Amino acid sequence: MAIHKKAEFGMEEQELAVFAKALAHPARIAILKQLAKRDSCLCGEIVEVMPLAQSTVSQHLKELLAAGLIQGTLDGAKSCYCINPVNFQRLEMILASFLKDTSTNKCC
């Protein structure tokens, strides 16, 4: 876009938008489920159960990391990723607040 106006909105909106964007691709949702299911994962283990190339999975992991939904370490050759419980709790809180703010039945 010519100019990005995202910064002109409230902190709450921006924070939720960042989390939502991280969840805006089925691959990333599937990755998060896998991580939770196995408690933790090597990148290769995820690639095995995903219809995507290794480089693509690595990129999705990077985005999840940037959004704070997962945490991970790279010990030389091997990697290790897992859910970030703290930020997931934060996500849950923000979602609850959002759903409360948007609850209504009246319509046009």
Next chain:
Amino acid sequence: MAIHKKAEFGMEEQELAVFAKALAHPARIAILKQLAKRDSCLCGEIVEVMPLAQSTVSQHLKELLAAGLIQGTLDGAKSCYCINPVNFQRLEMILASFLKDTSTNKCC
């Protein structure tokens, strides 16, 4: 992307991804909050409280419509948009399921 592989994931992942993508921009979150606050809105009323051009707001409304998060009618000159309560309830359900699937404390 050269090829879109989204279709190769599960229905649940895809459905949540569609909702999440709709929420992946602060402007759309702000719009949803406005709609809930006022119960319903003309496009122009939203433009007034938003740092965006009318055409841009209209485009965001279209995306929210496509995702099913809002419903609306166009009576000639005037429009009327509001929250889609049914799909919001569905969103709430899917989110709860997702959060359950991703709950864990064990980490690497």
Next chain:
DNA sequence: AATTATCATCGTATATTTGCGATGAATTTT
């Protein structure tokens, strides 16, 4: 009937996302 107000859509420009192969770095295995 002419003007004004409201809004969707089109066209355009730029930025971001998605996906992959190739490459290189670090570790492990042989």
Next chain:
DNA sequence: AAAATTCATCGCAAATATACGATGATAATT
């Protein structure tokens, strides 16, 4: 030490998203 494994990053191509002004269509006002 050589070969194999594991993974992030780079570079590329194509698709989407973001934002706006201009335009046209419809309805309400004058």
